[in-house]
Amino acid sequence: xQSVTQLGSHVSVSEGALVLLRCNYSSSVPPYLFWYVQxxxxxxxxxxxxxxxxxLVKGINGFEAEFKKSETSFHLTKPSAHMSDAAxxxxxxxGTGANxxxxxxxxxxxxxxx
Amino acid sequence: ExxxxxxxxxxxxxxxxxxxxxxxxxxxxxxxYWYLQNLGxxxxxxxxxxxxxxxxxxxxxxxxxxxERLKGVDSTLKIQPAELGDSAVYxxxxxxxxxxxxxxxxxxxxxxxxx
Numbered sequence: 001x002q003s004v005t006q007l008g009s010h011v012s013v014s015e016g017a018l019v020l021l022r023c024n025y026s027s028s029v030p031p032y033l034f035w036y037v038q039x040x041x042x043x044x045x046x047x048x049x050x051x052x053x054x055x056l057v058k059g060i061n062g063f064e065a066e067f068k069k070s071e072t073s074f075h076l077t078k079p080s081a082h083m084s085d086a087a088x089x090x091x092x093x094x095g096t097g098a099n100x101x102x103x104x105x106x107x108x109x110x111x112x113x114x
Numbered sequence: 115e116x117x118x119x120x121x122x123x124x125x126x127x128x129x130x131x132x133x134x135x136x137x138x139x140x141x142x143x144x145x146x147y148w149y150l151q152n153l154g155x156x157x158x159x160x161x162x163x164x165x166x167x168x169x170x171x172x173x174x175x176x177x178x179x180x181x182e183r184l185k186g187v188d189s190t191l192k193i194q195p196a197e198l199g200d201s202a203v204y205x206x207x208x209x210x211x212x213x214x215x216x217x218x219x220x221x222x223x224x225x226x227x228x229x
Contacts, residue, residue, distance in 0.1 A: 104156025
């Protein structure tokens with residue numbers, strides 16, 4: 001079975017500081033990996049996804065993530081945090097066949113201090 | 115282009131009452147999903163439709179939950195009777211064909227409170 005681990009439930013950074021949100025996955029097949037963002041009282045919005053090819057994936061709002069197979073990781077980064085980045089972030093994995101459903105981590109709440 | 119539409123946005127009911135949620139997916143999307151999101155958790159799949167067919171309902175508690183997607187477009191999720199533990203956000207999502215890295219687009223959800 002596939003799974004996603006997002007360590008910690010809350011990350012706080014200063015405006016302009018680096019954002020790093022960690023995600024590790026477990027999958028028996030080469031996975032598809034996703035990061036979603038959820039603002040209060042809204043649905044989830046796709047930030048970026050890894051399918052195949054280039055392991056550094058660029059997404060919306062200046063976010064990017066790097067797929068590292070050897071570390072089974074897909075950490076999300078942004079060089080400079082903005083107040084509008086405050087939200088909840090979910091990492092998700094999807095395999096194929098019997099593992100084709102999207103499996104989410106528990107999410108991480110990002111706070112941005114002025 | 116309109117996104118995934120869900121209604122109602124909020125629902126408060128007493129335990130043992132029935133409740134229904136409605137979802138209208140993005141036009142042209144064949145695959146529709148219902149997810150349950152508990153507080154502080156990521157969404158968990160309840161059921162997935164390919165057109166009118168429920169292709170994965172293994173996580174749907176069938177003793178009290180039911181769903182339908184008539185004509186392969188709109189969908190309704192029902193709980194009867196509701197229990198206190200059903201308080202959560204119910205999310206609907208849709209995607210083009212449900213294959214591979216196909217992006218799922220989420221609606222705003224229905225927040226259910228069972229008293």
